[in-house]
Every structure is written in structure tokens, then in C-alpha cells.
Amino acid sequence: MAPRFAVSQEALDPHQVSASIADAEGSRQPRGAMMTFSGVVRGTNQRHQVLRLEYEGYEPMILKVFEQIGAEIEQAWPGTACAMHHRLGTLRIGEISIVIATGSAHRAAAYAASRYAIERVKQIAPIWKHEYFEGGDVWIEGAVAAADDEAAKKRAMEAACA
Numbered sequence: 001m002a003p004r005f006a007v008s009q010e011a012l013d014p015h016q017v018s019a020s021i022a023d024a025e026g027s028r029q030p031r032g033a034m035m036t037f038s039g040v041v042r043g044t045n046q047r048h049q050v051l052r053l054e055y056e057g058y059e060p061m062i063l064k065v066f067e068q069i070g071a072e073i074e075q076a077w078p079g080t081a082c083a084m085h086h087r088l089g090t091l092r093i094g095e096i097s098i099v100i101a102t103g104s105a106h107r108a109a110a111y112a113a114s115r116y117a118i119e120r121v122k123q124i125a126p127i128w129k130h131e132y133f134e135g136g137d138v139w140i141e142g143a144v145a146a147a148d149d150e151a152a153k154k155r156a157m158e159a160a161c162a
Contacts, residue, residue, distance in 0.1 A: 004021060033110040035114045048135070082113055116156050
């Protein structure tokens with residue numbers, strides 16, 4: 001079985017990520033809702049034709065951040081499990097860069113936890129995206145908040161529950 005939290009240079013499999021929490025041992029609540037989000041490399045960004053993306057990151061710290069986000073989700077939505085896998089390296093248009101799976105007894109928690117997870121990844125995960133497009137390239141995103149930044153957590157929660 002795939003680990004709940006992972007970083008890989010290889011293609012991501014949403015089914016494996018989802019399976020890592022589908023039948024979690026010791027789960028007191030059956031999973032009545034499973035949500036799987038896949039972030040895919042899009043072909044255009046800000047009117048530029050994207051050629052490829054390159055993701056860089058510090059794997060040990062990424063995994064710790066993913067574990068922290070999982071713990072935040074469990075605290076905010078008790079009984080809700082989360083798994084996250086992110087790909088590093090060069091990705092082509094249409095390839096999956098991140099998979100987030102959430103499972104809960106009810107769909108509202110699974111949806112909210114999934115949205116919260118992606119917002120937090122963008123805020124605190126040490127992952128940097130280098131976008132190559134026709135006519136140039138640019139670094140986009142990367143960790144923009146400290147892991148314990150309460151205002152950032154609040155913004156992620158507001159986005160998740162909007």
C-alpha cells in the first residue's frame with residue numbers, strides 16, 4: 001500500500017493515494033465519502049502557452065509539512081483522514097503534480113478538508129514551481145507563510161469553508 005504522504009519523481013497514481021486512507025486501520029468511522037483532487041499541469045497561464053513545469057523541493061521537510069497538514073485536518077474535521085503525494089522534477093502539460101485524498105464519514109468534511117489541504121500546501125510546503133512558456137520562464141509560488149502562521153491557517157480555513 002502507498003504511504004499517506006509522499007514525494008516522487010515518478011508519475012502519481014490517484015487511486016493509490018486514495019487507497020492509502022480508504023480502509024485506514026483503527027478508523028472509528030467508516031468512510032462514507034472519499035474525495036480525490038488531482039492538480040494537473042495546465043497548458044496556459046496568464047495568456048502564456050506553457051511548455052513545461054519543473055518542481056523543486058526539499059523532500060524531508062515536505063513530508064513533515066504534509067504530516068502537519070494531515071494533523072490540522074484531523075483536528076478541524078475529526079475522523080477525516082488525508083493523504084498527499086506531490087511530484088518533483090519536470091512535468092509536461094496534462095501530467096499530475098499533486099494528488100490529495102480525503103476521507104470522512106460525510107462529504108462536507110471530505111470536500112472542505114481537500115480544499116484546506118491544497119491551500120495549506122501552497123502556503124507552507126517547501127515546493128517551488130519553475131514555469132517555462134513560449135518566450136521565457138518564471139518562478140511561481142513556493143512557501144509563502146510560516147507553518148505556525150495563524151493568519152495563514154485562518155485564510156486556508158476560510159477558503160475551505162467558503
